[in-house]
Amino acid sequence: MLIDTHAHVNFSAFKADADEVIRRSLAAETWMILVGSEVKTSKRALEYANKYEKGVYAAVGLHPMHTHAQNVSGDDYGFNTREEEFSYDVYEKLGQFKKVVAIGEIGLDYYQLDITSDLEAIKQKQKEIFYEQLRLAHNLKLPVIIHCRQAHDDMLQILKVFRKEYKSSWPKDKVWGVMHCFSGDEELAWQYFSLGLIVSFTGLITFSVKWDDLIRRLPNDKFMVETDCPYMTPEPFRGQRNEPLLVKRVAERIAEIKNLSFVRVAEISTANARGLFSI
Secondary structure, eight states: OEEEEEEOTTSGGGTTTHHHHHHHHHHTTEEEEEEOSSHHHHHHHHHHHHHSSSSEEEEEOOOGGGSSOEEEEETTEEEEEOOOOOOHHHHHHHHTSTTEEEEEEEEEEOTTOOTTSOHHHHHHHHHHHHHHHHHHHHHHTOOEEEEEESOHHHHHHHHHHHHHHTGGGOOTTOOOEEETTOOSOHHHHHHHHHTTEEEEEOGGGGSOOTTHHHHHHOOTTSEEEOOOTTSSOOTTOTTSOOOGGGHHHHHHHHHHHHTOOHHHHHHHHHHHHHHHHTO
16 A cells, blocks of 8 residues: 555645545555645645545645745646634644644745745744744644745754754654655755654656655655645656546656665555554
8 A cells, every 4th residue: 555645635626526536546545644735725634534434634734835925836836825824723723633643734935935025024934833833743742744945944943943942852763744745955855864854755756867866875764655736746647637546656666766666665655654644
């Protein structure tokens, strides 16, 4: 089996057929974690997770792009975000439900900030909200799913401060989160490993060799697989909507790079996901 550790079947791209997509995945022994980006999609992730006895779980959190209104666009997406004021109490209540296995996705995103805005104020707000959600995860004893784009210097600084603040209550060698859709180099990966985090890979690795050397040398206990669907569709399906079932393509590519069997990579990534998210 496989676990898609980061899926957005709770997003509007799946409005017409979300349950069909989920059932198709479960029939192929592919489980999933549905990840929220603000209150609405966090609640929807939990609603879907509660409909299934096993195999579907939820993460709740406020994505950095929703901490201020902006226009966001990329090769396979385009939308306007609405600003949401972070409510610790609301997310704390959501995080207490049994099917919620993580706080996420949370983090920093400086990629498409409007240069006509007060950039420092926007970045500061993102950092403050990110820290509050790290604190929430710690208090709820839940792992974190972290998003970071063009903000790794600030990200590392915040994580180091956070680790230091809670050092006395931190289990030794405990993995407590994942850098999702990892797109950094090997040096950056090891900085995150040293802070108790692991990384996960998307379909990006199926159409770029940029991460081959990193993946080849990556310890088996440091990675998971994900789709980030409906985005990041792997080869040979680029241009189509991504879905959890296609996480198999990511695992197959890792198996090819590491010269392991697909079955072995599936076992490794699934064990890492079960360990981190307690599923």
